[in-house]
Amino acid sequence: ARIRRYKWEVKYEYKSPDCLKKLVIAINGRTPGPSILAQQGDTIIVELKNSLLTENVAIHWHGIRQIGTPWSDGTEGVTQCPILPGDTFTYKFVVDRPGTYLYHAHYGMQREAGLYGSIRVSVPDGVAEPFPYDYDRSIILNDWYHKSTYEQATGLSSRPFVWVGEPQSLLIQGRGKFNCSLLTSPSLEPGVCNATKPECSPYALTVIPGKTYRLRIASLTALSALNFEIEGHNMTVVEADGHYVEPFVVKNLNIYSGETYSVLVKADQDPSRNYWTAVNVVSRKPVTPTGLGLFNYYPNHPRKSPTTIPPTGPLWNDTEYRLAQSRAIKARQGYIHPPPVTSDRVIVLLNTQNEIDGYRRWSVNNVSFTLPHTPYLIALKENLTHAFDQTPPPDNYDFVNYDIYSVAKNPNATSSSGIYRLQFNSTVDIILQNANTMNVNNSETHPWHLHGHDFWVLGYGKGKFDMFNDPKNYNLVNPIMKNTVPVHQFGWTALRFRADNPGVWAFHCHIESHFYMGMGVVFEEGVEKVGELPSSIMGCGETKGFHKP
Ligand code: C2O
Ligand code: CU
Secondary structure: OOOEEEEEEEEEEEOOOOOOOOOEEEEEEEEOOEEEEEEEOEEEEEEEEEEOOEEEEOOOEEOOOOOOHHHHOEEEEEOOOEEOOEEEEEEEEEEEOOOOEEEEEOOOOHHHHHOEEEEEEEOOOOOOOOOOOOOOEEEEEEEOOOOOOOHHHHHOOOOOOOOOOOOOEEEEOOOOOOHHOOOOOOOOOOOOOOOHHHHOOOEEEEOOOOOEEEEEEEEEOOOEEEEEEEEEOOOOEOOOEEEEEHHHHHEEEOOOOOOOOEEEOOOOOOOOOEEEEEEEEEEOOOOOEEEEEEEEEOOOOOOOOOOOOOOOOOOOOOHHHHHHHOOEEEEEEOOOOOOOOOOOOOEEEEEEEEEOOOOOEEEEEEEEOOOOOOHHHHHHHHOOOOOOOOOOOOOOOOOOOOOOOOOOOOOOEEEEEEEEEEEEOOEEEEEOOOOOOOOOOOOOOOOEEEEOEEEEEEEEEEEEOOOOOOHHHHOOOEEOOOOEEEOOOOOOEEEEEOOOOOEEEEEEEOOOOOOOOOOEEEEEHHHOOOOOHHHHOOHOOOOOOOOOO
C-alpha cells in the first residue's frame, strides 16, 4: 500500500461550465476537481487550503467508510468544525475497498457551486476484476443552476419560501451547453454567455472501435434524478457504490444523486460516425434540456455532432420503470456478503414536507433536522451535553393512521438536533417511508446516503410499508450493498446495516436543498471506542478552547 498526497487549494473562480460565466468553487483551478486515483489499502492525504476568503469549507469523502478515522469524514457539524478561510486542514484516511467513490463539499450548499470530484480505487496488484475491459473512465453527472448558492439558500430559508425552480443545465463531467439566446437580461455584458468558448464544448468520450470501456458513472446533482444513455449502445451494469453487481443489461441507466455505477460498453457500432451521450431528468417534470456529450469513435473528430436526434430517455413519470431497475440490482455471485438474518432494532423514517412557523422544511418522523454549532463527534467524546438536543428523535411515527397519499392535515413539525444512539455492533433496519408533499398528488424521489457504512438493500415497495407482511419478502439471499439508495414516490425502501464503525454518522437525503431544509438524521455508535480526536477538527462552538495549535 502506498501513501498518496494531494495539495489542494479551494477558491472561487469564474468559469463557464455551460457557456454562462459564473462564480464557481474550484480546486486547483478546476471543477470537477482533480480525481483521486488509488489502490485498495492506500492512504490518502489531502492538504486542503481554504482560499475562499470569506467562507468556511469542509470536504466529505463519499463512500469511504473512514474506519478508525471518523474525524476525517468531512461532515461539518457532525465530524468536524468548518475549515476557516485562510486555514489549511489535512484529511487522512485509508481507501480500504476497490470501487467508485466521490468527494464533495459538505458545508452549506457549496457542493452545487462545483466543489466535487471522483475517487477511483483499483484492486490490488495480482487481483483481477470479475469482468474484462480495455479502458477505465470516470464521468460525473450534475445539474447546474445559474443562481448562486447564496441566493438559493436565502430563498429556501425565507418566509414565504422562494424556490429556485429547475436547474438551467445538465452537466456531463462538468460540461454542458446552455442556449444563450434564452437570456434576455439587457444588463448582461457581451460575452458572458458565449457558446463558442472552448470551455463549453460538450464532453467527448473517445473510444477505439471494438474496445470495451468501463464507465464509472456518478451523479452529484443538487436536485435532479437522471437517466443516462449512450445512443445506439447497450450498457452492462457491473458495479454499484463499490460493490459488484450481478451483470444486467440496460439501454439507459437511472441514477440518483450520490450513487455511482460502473457499466461496460463495447464500441461495437458503425465506427464512421459519433453518437450522443445523453442525460435526461426523470421523476420531476423536465424543464431542463437534455444534457449532451459525444461518444466519439476514433478517428472521427471529437467535436463532430451526430446528425441524429439525441435520446430523450424514458418517460419522466414512469415510476414503475425506475422501481424495476432499482429492483434489478443484485449482488454478484461469488461476491455476496449475506446480511444478518434478523435485526436488533427497526427504525421507520417517514419522509414529509412540513412547515415550521411558516418556514418550509423537510422532516423525518415529524422532526426537521438542524445541525448543531458544536460537531457531535467532539460533543460526545468531550461530554458537552449542552451542545445538542439530548432527546433522541422517534423510532417511528403514527404508522397506522398516517395517510401517505394526502397532504398532511397538520403539516407542522418540530426541529431538533437530537440523534439516534445505536448499540455498538447491533444490526439496524431502516424503513424509509415516502409520502405526499405539501402539494396535492405529489411525492418526490429522495436518494438517501449513509456515511461510514454500506447497507444491504432488502427491498423496495409501493405504498405504505406493511410491518407484518413486507419483511417476509426481504431479499436476504443476494441483496446489493450500497451507500446511497432512492426511496421512490409514494413508496418505501428497506435497509439493514451493522452499527460496527465507531463514530458519528450522517444519514440524509442527498438532494442539496432537502438536507439544507432538515431532511436528515445522525447515528452514533461506539463513540467511546473512538481514539483521541485531532485538535484540528475543533475550534468552533463549545470547542473553542480546545483548539491547540
Ligand atoms: Cu455525498 Cu453527506 O453526502
Ligand atoms: Cu429529498
